[in-house]
Amino acid sequence: MSSPDQHLVQAVRDKGHFLLATHFNPDGDALGSLLGLAEILEGMGKKVFRFLEDPVSHLYRFLPGCGQIQTDLESLREFVARAGDDFLALCLDCGDEHRLGRHSRELVSFRPMMVIDHHKGNSGFGDGAWIEPHRSSTAEMIYDLAVTLGAEISSRAAECLYVAISTDTGSFCYESTSSHTFAVAGELVRRGVRPEIVANQLYDNYTLGRLRLMEEVLATLEMHERDRIAVIRVTQNMLERTFTTMADTEYFINFPRAVTTVRVAVFLKEVEPGHVSVSLRAKGQCDVSMIAARFGGGGHRNASGCRFKGQSMDSVRDLLVELLRPEVLA
Structure with a gap:
């Protein structure tokens, strides 16, 4: 597997305040990547603003950190203003700036912004982009970014990333599932993920x-x-x-x-x-x-x-x- 973009790695090391955003109607990979990366960054002592345009779907409210997601633009503006130059926006699992949703115009105005994604049609918007279409999921990339940074992956972060990988690979069935995907999943299990509990929360949750x-x-x-x-x-x-x-x-x-x-x-x-x-x-x-x-x-x-x-x-x-x-x- 290729290494994370070095400009991105350095930017993450240097900055102390982060906006994390993803596409509207976020799926498991989008949510899991956002929440997992937020846990990783906060473990490094960073300040993180988790932004979604709407509250999390009830299907994913079991994910650690869901309660810290914010939907208020005014609170986001205040966060960015306080950060000043010590700020970086990261757009995750989003192939196009318009998929950021109804607030996309304002979100892309927060600079610098860098993109982490695995969709082959990604337009590469922002000030920099790490895009690897062969990857199983954005969460797999987030894991590799954390390893490169030497950051701790807590059990909470591990659960978020595992859910993201599991859902975006169709429970490890899609062709993008690689040996590296399984290796990452194995490491996440080693950090405390219980696959049977995750499967129950994802698939045995019908009303x-x-x-x-x-x-x-x-x-x-x-x-x-x-x-x-x-x-x-x-x-x-x-x-x-x-x-x-x-x-x-x-x-x-x-x-x-x-x-x-x-x-x-x-x-x-x-x-x-x-x-x-x-x-x-x-x-x-x-x-x-x-x-x-x-x-x-x-x-x-x-x-x-x-x-x-x-x-x-x-x-x-x-x-x-x-x-x-x-x-x-x-």
């Missing part, structure tokens, strides 16, 4: 409403192109009927993807009327990141996403099926 929602979502299953494309959807009405939120749909896309014939699974999510969020999951050589990138999204070859505004779910489905046809029939 009855979430189970009802899954029933409704799977009932929307459509198969296209000789059963090689599977499409499911969730609407706001489904969420209301089951007393759930969009966060409860996490991992649902794995079910249609698991069908033997399926090469690409598409999950259409009605964020609001006329606003459709799309998750794409592929198997084999299908590269869904190229499809997502056409619409301002991105991700990995086998796991990507994008958004559409001013279109119905049916029109988005038709468009994506048409674009995916040559991929799945190749």
